[in-house]
Amino acid sequence: MKRSDVVVALLFMALGAALVVAASGFPPGVGPLPGPGFFPGVIGAVMLLLAAGLQVSALRSGTVPVFEIGNRRQLAVAAGLLLVYLLVWDQAPFAIRTLVFLIAFLRMLGERWRSSIAVSVVLTGAVVIAFQYGLRVGLG
Amino acid sequence: MGCGWGSVDNMSPDILAGLMAVFQWEVLLFLAAGVALGAVFGALPGLTAAMGVAVLTPLTFWVSAEKGMAMLLGIYCGAIPAGGIPAILMNIPGTPASIASTWDGYPLSREGRAGLALGINALLSMIGQLASVLFLAFAAFPIAAFGLRFGPAEYFGLALFGISLMAGVSGGNVLKGMLAGIVGLALATVGLDPMTAYPRFHFGQSEFLEGISFIPVMIGLFGLGEVLDQMSGSQAGLGQMPQKLGRILPNLSEWKRMILPATMGAGVGTFVGAIPAAGGDIASVIAWEQSRRMSRKKEEYSKGSVEGLAASCTACNSAIGGAMTTMLTLGIPGDAPSAVLIGALLIHGVQPGPLLFRDHRTLVYTIIFLMMLAAVAIAAVNMLGARPLAKALQIPQRWLWAGILLMGIVGSFALNNSVTDVWVMSAAGVGGFLFRKASIPLGPLVLGLILGPMMESNLRRALILSRGDWMPILSKPIVLFFVVVTVASLGWPVWKAVSRTGRK
Numbered sequence: 001m002k003r004s005d006v007v008v009a010l011l012f013m014a015l016g017a018a019l020v021v022a023a024s025g026f027p028p029g030v031g032p033l034p035g036p037g038f039f040p041g042v043i044g045a046v047m048l049l050l051a052a053g054l055q056v057s058a059l060r061s062g063t064v065p066v067f068e069i070g071n072r073r074q075l076a077v078a079a080g081l082l083l084v085y086l087l088v089w090d091q092a093p094f095a096i097r098t099l100v101f102l103i104a105f106l107r108m109l110g111e112r113w114r115s116s117i118a119v120s121v122v123l124t125g126a127v128v129i130a131f132q133y134g135l136r137v138g139l140g
Numbered sequence: 141m142g143c144g145w146g147s148v149d150n151m152s153p154d155i156l157a158g159l160m161a162v163f164q165w166e167v168l169l170f171l172a173a174g175v176a177l178g179a180v181f182g183a184l185p186g187l188t189a190a191m192g193v194a195v196l197t198p199l200t201f202w203v204s205a206e207k208g209m210a211m212l213l214g215i216y217c218g219a220i221p222a223g224g225i226p227a228i229l230m231n232i233p234g235t236p237a238s239i240a241s242t243w244d245g246y247p248l249s250r251e252g253r254a255g256l257a258l259g260i261n262a263l264l265s266m267i268g269q270l271a272s273v274l275f276l277a278f279a280a281f282p283i284a285a286f287g288l289r290f291g292p293a294e295y296f297g298l299a300l301f302g303i304s305l306m307a308g309v310s311g312g313n314v315l316k317g318m319l320a321g322i323v324g325l326a327l328a329t330v331g332l333d334p335m336t337a338y339p340r341f342h343f344g345q346s347e348f349l350e351g352i353s354f355i356p357v358m359i360g361l362f363g364l365g366e367v368l369d370q371m372s373g374s375q376a377g378l379g380q381m382p383q384k385l386g387r388i389l390p391n392l393s394e395w396k397r398m399i400l401p402a403t404m405g406a407g408v409g410t411f412v413g414a415i416p417a418a419g420g421d422i423a424s425v426i427a428w429e430q431s432r433r434m435s436r437k438k439e440e441y442s443k444g445s446v447e448g449l450a451a452s453c454t455a456c457n458s459a460i461g462g463a464m465t466t467m468l469t470l471g472i473p474g475d476a477p478s479a480v481l482i483g484a485l486l487i488h489g490v491q492p493g494p495l496l497f498r499d500h501r502t503l504v505y506t507i508i509f510l511m512m513l514a515a516v517a518i519a520a521v522n523m524l525g526a527r528p529l530a531k532a533l534q535i536p537q538r539w540l541w542a543g544i545l546l547m548g549i550v551g552s553f554a555l556n557n558s559v560t561d562v563w564v565m566s567a568a569g570v571g572g573f574l575f576r577k578a579s580i581p582l583g584p585l586v587l588g589l590i591l592g593p594m595m596e597s598n599l600r601r602a603l604i605l606s607r608g609d610w611m612p613i614l615s616k617p618i619v620l621f622f623v624v625v626t627v628a629s630l631g632w633p634v635w636k637a638v639s640r641t642g643r644k
């Protein structure tokens with residue numbers, strides 16, 4: 001049994017079913033013409049069928065590969081940093097929040113303090129010069 | 141609409157205008173910057189042409205379509221040949237397209253003929269690109285002229301056919317590939333219904349009423365997703381860089397040996413590149429294997445064959461012209477970078493497809509001339525700058541990750557000055573990472589995302605014209621052809637799987 005494929009198939013079956021249910025709530029078409037729910041409904045149904053096929057294939061399979069995700073802690077911290085960065089988007093100026101985010105990101109990856117600060121300053125400065133001053137994008 | 145070229149004396153005003161648009165110093169500057177950036181993206185393993193084009197597309201929002209295309213085509217045409225440099229010197233393909241270049245390039249390098257391998261990579265890449273651009277120049281106009289006959293029903297058939305190719309580009313797992321494509325189609329339904337303007341799947345966010353922005357999704361899938369994937373895996377050890385390069389230019393006998401594999405590589409590459417979502421990686425592997433089968437010196441392959449290297453280098457670069465032909469004429473991306481280029485063209489108000497050849501003929505010629513110039517420019521960069529580019533490999537990967545992440549964030553935001561786009565990019569990045577881990581190919585997802593709106597709106601327009609009756613649609617010859625090919629291409633893998641099970 002391919003455990004990872006079983007999980008993937010279940011997720012896609014749930015998504016397909018959700019699409020079918022949501023599409024059935026859309027208004028019907030005029031006469032014989034399909035309405036706004038037609039295309040998403042067909043997509044949901046096809047997704048459900050394909051996911052069921054993947055499920056059967058995964059259950060019949062003899063091998064047992066699972067997701068192999070290394071450095072999970074680093075990935076979780078990186079995702080957390082990105083989440084915080086997005087949540088404080090309007091709370092702090094771009095240069096400051098980006099500098100802090102990049103230093104934290106590089107430190108988390110094991111970079112030394114000095115090089116983390118240097119790389120973050122160079123990258124942030126380059127983006128501010130290119131986008132804020134060069135292209136007049138209001139980065140906030 | 142004819143071929144559109146004619147003789148030099150009666151060269152059409154569009155061709156002259158295209159030439160003049162290219163030979164403006166600002167356009168040339170953007171092209172040079174693009175080629176240089178492409179060389180860096182190609183030479184650094186982990187950074188790909190698609191990532192380069194996706195992450196740097198936002199930089200072109202504020203310039204004309206010609207300058208924007210100059211930079212993006214420079215990146216695209218520059219990254220693929222430069223990917224051969226680490227493949228030859230360190231046995232690590234700089235981009236997926238140069239995977240087959242490691243098989244003979246690195247052994248040549250170990251034999252002390254690194255210079256020759258780099259020279260073959262530079263020159264044959266240029267020849268491959270120029271050959272495929274010539275194909276684009278001469279085949280695109282007739283294809284587009286044929287495409288102009290298409291009505292909504294034919295466009296629906298074309299989109300259906302494009303989507304059926306998801307099975308062929310699924311990397312061995314047809315079901316997963318098709319599921320990825322369906323996810324792309326589902327994402328394409330977000331926003332206002334194309335016929336009734338009924339809001340679908342917008343989750344209360346007014347930003348989603350116009351649909352999910354294509355560029356942030358691409359930046360997320362190919363930028364953030366790739367960074368997360370590399371963070372989760374062990375970093376590949378680099379091969380030993382050779383101290384001496386030796387002779388760079390191939391001699392006459394080597395040229396003679398390379399003519400046939402290079403010609404075959406150019407043909408295979410252009411053809412494979414033209415198939416939606418199949419790119420240089422597949423082309424180079426097929427061409428290398430075909431070249432090995434045809435060769436009288438099969439035993440030299442994988443041990444430093446100049447023929448093998450010539451076939452793989454030409455094929456992976458010819459795929460660029462093939463992919464651009466499909467993208468420009470039919471609006472269907474030939475590979476991931478050309479998919480991003482569709483988004484870039486749309487931002488500049490240019491819709492790829494047959495109408496492009498009627499309404500923006502000058503831009504088409506500009507693109508063709510830009511690709512020719514880029515092919516020559518990157519050959520020069522690769523001949524002269526192979527060693528400095530290889531030295532760039534010593535930049536710590538962590539710094540590159542930080543740079544890609546920051547460019548992804550800022551690039552997504554700059555599209556509409558919207559934080560929602562940054563959230564979309566982040567979600568696409570996480571999704572792209574999970575898809576990679578679950579061995580689900582990203583190509584079909586991109587294909588579905590692009591073809592979804594084309595398929596739905598044209599099907600429903602065709603149904604309005606036929607008053608809801610399917611028969612007039614399905615009985616049109618072109619539609620019938622696409623439906624038959626679609627059924628065959630989707631049914632064939634299933635038939636093979638069933639017959640294999642039966643034999644067991």
